[in-house]
Amino acid sequence: MPSIFSKIVSGDIPALKIYEDQASLAFLDISPVSRGHTLVISKDEHADLYAMPPETLAAVTRTVQRVARGLRAALQPDGINIIQNNGAAAGQTVFHYHVHIIPRWEGDNAVRLWQPRDADQAELRALAEQIGVAITDLQSVNAQGAPRSASA
């Protein structure tokens, strides 16, 4: 079944469109957390960041920059958050790749992303090593054209 965003792409359900090109579409979020809250999606349906073909990801990212510049010119926010959720645990509710562009004004409290905490330096070093090795392993697997595991 097509995602709700695919239905917007096909015109089966309405959206307040801001910009589109061959690969991407930008429209206003139906439940905005701030004035001008916009979503940029890939026109093709890909569940999340992991599934995005690099060229499509590049095209969507170009549109994110274009729309962010447009929002800045139109609304003069004090700042802009770019947020992209992957997985239900990270807050993703629509499993079709999308990027939130959220204009921000001083003191609006529209988004509270994280609370910094103290970290153990040895643990940070071990984490950096572990993640770096995983990236290198994935690169060599991909270079050999081997199938990716579901968790890759």
Ligand code: AMP
């Ligand atoms: P996420 O939680 O990152 O998956 O974000 C999904 C976003 O899609 C939410 O901010 C919703 O408000 C938004 N949304 C869902 N349906 C629509 C729709 N039909 N038109 C515009 N935005 C939508």
